[in-house]
Amino acid sequence: MGQPMSKQSLTKYLFIFNLAVMQSLKNSTALLGLSLFLLTCLLIFAHLWKIAAAKMGAAHLHPDQLLWYIALNEWVLISIPEIHVAMEQDLRSGKLAYLLPRPISYLKSMFFEGLGMLTVNLLVLGAVAFLFTWWRIGIFPFESRVLILLLALGALAGAVGVIFQMLVGISAFWLQEVSPFNWIWEKLLFALGGLILPLAVYPLWIQKIAYCTPFPAILGERSALAIDFSYTAALHVALSLLFWGLLALGCLSLLYRKGLKILHVEGG
Amino acid sequence: MKAFIFLASLLRTSIRASISVRGAFILEIVLMLGNNLIFFSMWWIFFRQFETIGGWQINDMAASMAMLSGAYGISNVCFGGVKNLGLIIVNGDLDPYMTQPKNLLLHLAGSKSRSKGWGHIATAVILLILGGFKTSSFPLILMLILSGAIIITCLGLIVHSLTFWLGSIESVSQKYLDSLFVFALYPTNIYSGLLQLVMFTLIPAGLIGYVPVELLRAFSWGKFAFLMSSSLGFLGIACFVFDRGLKRYESGNKFGMRL
Numbered sequence: 001m002g003q004p005m006s007k008q009s010l011t012k013y014l015f016i017f018n019l020a021v022m023q024s025l026k027n028s029t030a031l032l033g034l035s036l037f038l039l040t041c042l043l044i045f046a047h048l049w050k051i052a053a054a055k056m057g058a059a060h061l062h063p064d065q066l067l068w069y070i071a072l073n074e075w076v077l078i079s080i081p082e083i084h085v086a087m088e089q090d091l092r093s094g095k096l097a098y099l100l101p102r103p104i105s106y107l108k109s110m111f112f113e114g115l116g117m118l119t120v121n122l123l124v125l126g127a128v129a130f131l132f133t134w135w136r137i138g139i140f141p142f143e144s145r146v147l148i149l150l151l152a153l154g155a156l157a158g159a160v161g162v163i164f165q166m167l168v169g170i171s172a173f174w175l176q177e178v179s180p181f182n183w184i185w186e187k188l189l190f191a192l193g194g195l196i197l198p199l200a201v202y203p204l205w206i207q208k209i210a211y212c213t214p215f216p217a218i219l220g221e222r223s224a225l226a227i228d229f230s231y232t233a234a235l236h237v238a239l240s241l242l243f244w245g246l247l248a249l250g251c252l253s254l255l256y257r258k259g260l261k262i263l264h265v266e267g268g
Numbered sequence: 269m270k271a272f273i274f275l276a277s278l279l280r281t282s283i284r285a286s287i288s289v290r291g292a293f294i295l296e297i298v299l300m301l302g303n304n305l306i307f308f309s310m311w312w313i314f315f316r317q318f319e320t321i322g323g324w325q326i327n328d329m330a331a332s333m334a335m336l337s338g339a340y341g342i343s344n345v346c347f348g349g350v351k352n353l354g355l356i357i358v359n360g361d362l363d364p365y366m367t368q369p370k371n372l373l374l375h376l377a378g379s380k381s382r383s384k385g386w387g388h389i390a391t392a393v394i395l396l397i398l399g400g401f402k403t404s405s406f407p408l409i410l411m412l413i414l415s416g417a418i419i420i421t422c423l424g425l426i427v428h429s430l431t432f433w434l435g436s437i438e439s440v441s442q443k444y445l446d447s448l449f450v451f452a453l454y455p456t457n458i459y460s461g462l463l464q465l466v467m468f469t470l471i472p473a474g475l476i477g478y479v480p481v482e483l484l485r486a487f488s489w490g491k492f493a494f495l496m497s498s499s500l501g502f503l504g505i506a507c508f509v510f511d512r513g514l515k516r517y518e519s520g521n522k523f524g525m526r527l
Contacts, residue, residue, distance in 0.1 A: 029437065029440055030439055030440060033439070033440040033443050033444070034443070037443055037447050040447065040451065040466075040471070041450075043463055044451065044454055044458075044459070044463075047458045047459055047460070047463065048321065048454065048458055050458075051321055051322050051458050175292070175295075176289060176292040177292065177296070179384075180295060180296050180299035180300060180303070180384070181299065183299060183300065183303040184299055184302055184303050184306070186303075187302075187303045187304075187306040187307045187310075188306060190306075190307060190310055191306050191307065191309055191310040191313075195310065196310065196314060197310075197313060197314055197317065201313075201317050202313055203313070203316070206313070
């Protein structure tokens with residue numbers, strides 16, 4: 001996303017972050033809607049696993065552990081804001097041309113706006129997901145150190161998700177509508193990320209494909225730490241997320257510069 | 269009769285308009301098809317592990333997804349305008365529609381055809397072929413898909429019409445409608461008590477996915493009548509809510525033209 005930030009410019013972006021946090025907090029209807037959606041998803045999965053529990057012997061997985069696994073997945077998945085929609089509107093309506101003369105980078109401002117929304121969603125939905133799963137299962141299986149690590153990895157996964165959402169949004173420079181790419185991104189995240197089943201029970205060839213993508217680090221591999229925690233595995237997830245995040249940032253910056261050239265030639 | 273002729277002309281125009289940008293049209297269809305098949309692959313992995321869930325096998329899941337995709341497809345192709353309704357109400361853009369001597373609800377719903385609907389329809393066809401359904405059950409499948417399309421369209425109308433009372437609730441309405449698609453893809457018999465009631469009323473996912481599949485597995489006139497009367501019930505409620513809401517509508521005082 002361009003050059004490193006000075007302290008002064010960081011203050012500007014932190015201001016955007018704060019603004020996004022305040023706006024998200026004010027939009028309580030949306031937060032309530034997301035919380036209800038999350039609760040319904042968790043209720044459905046709790047029932048699904050209750051039915052599947054009889055066959056669990058084949059998968060060597062306990063339904064309670066799986067509910068924590070799914071809660072950690074859904075928590076991050078639903079928290080990632082749909083920042084691509086705002087970017088698509090800015091790019092398609094030509095609003096970007098008005099935003100460019102501002103003394104801040106468009107990409108960085110969108111990123112911090114996304115992070116602000118993500119933070120509020122993670123906090124609210126995190127409370128909902130953790131309290132519901134705890135209440136449903138009756139025990140809280142995490143030590144405080146493990147919990148802090150899981151929360152930090154969730155936040156990092158969410159931030160990587162925001163960058164990938166921005167990559168979807170930036171495609172509006174070339175496409176009429178970006179939502180078809182968002183559908184594919186989302187469904188690949190569901191399938192290769194291991195949304196409802198840990199990747200370990202997938203056929204081996206799908207596992208191999210999945211581990212060549214960012215999806216397991218964002219969802220399944222990270223949430224599998226709730227089933228079988230080890231510091232090595234947590235470090236692996238963190239490094240994977242950093243790698244994919246940096247790669248996506250590089251692609252985003254490159255595509256943005258290419259897109260700007262189109263904008264300069266053809267106008268807003 | 270006049271209303272049907274109007275709807276047919278409207279659909280012809282909307283569909284032509286959606287096809288006009290050919291590249292985007294084809295891209296949307298292909299990506300929606302890919303999107304649905306990727307999602308189905310997740311269920312394939314699940315059923316590979318567990319074989320049956322609540323008496324359902326992978327074929328039943330294929331049928332459920334085919335019914336749902338077909339219904340969503342028809343709703344998007346024929347009544348894609350419903351998705352814009354909330355925004356139209358908030359922006360006060362109903363005026364150009366209201367000045368025309370045509371059925372307002374039909375006009376709004378049929379004013380846009382969404383290309384992604386064809387991708388859903390293609391998914392339904394592929395899954396029905398893969399599921400090995402007999403051609404003799406085609407009329408029943410078509411009826412079930414049409415009933416699902418009516419329910420989906422009516423729910424969209426009801427939820428977006430709430431804008432008349434609640435103001436801008438665009439993101440929440442959309443989330444609700446998206447969640448309907450997701451929840452309809454789970455066998456409703458896994459739920460019990462209150463959740464099952466919700467799945468047939470507030471989020472009628474059971475009426476779009478579960479009941480049609482049960483009818484395909486073992487047809488019964490009782491269930492069929494229940495499904496058809498539910499669709500008509502949703503249609504009645506949608507017309508009523510929209511009509512009531514329209515009385516609260518305040519013009520945007522905007523100059524606009526709709527050809």
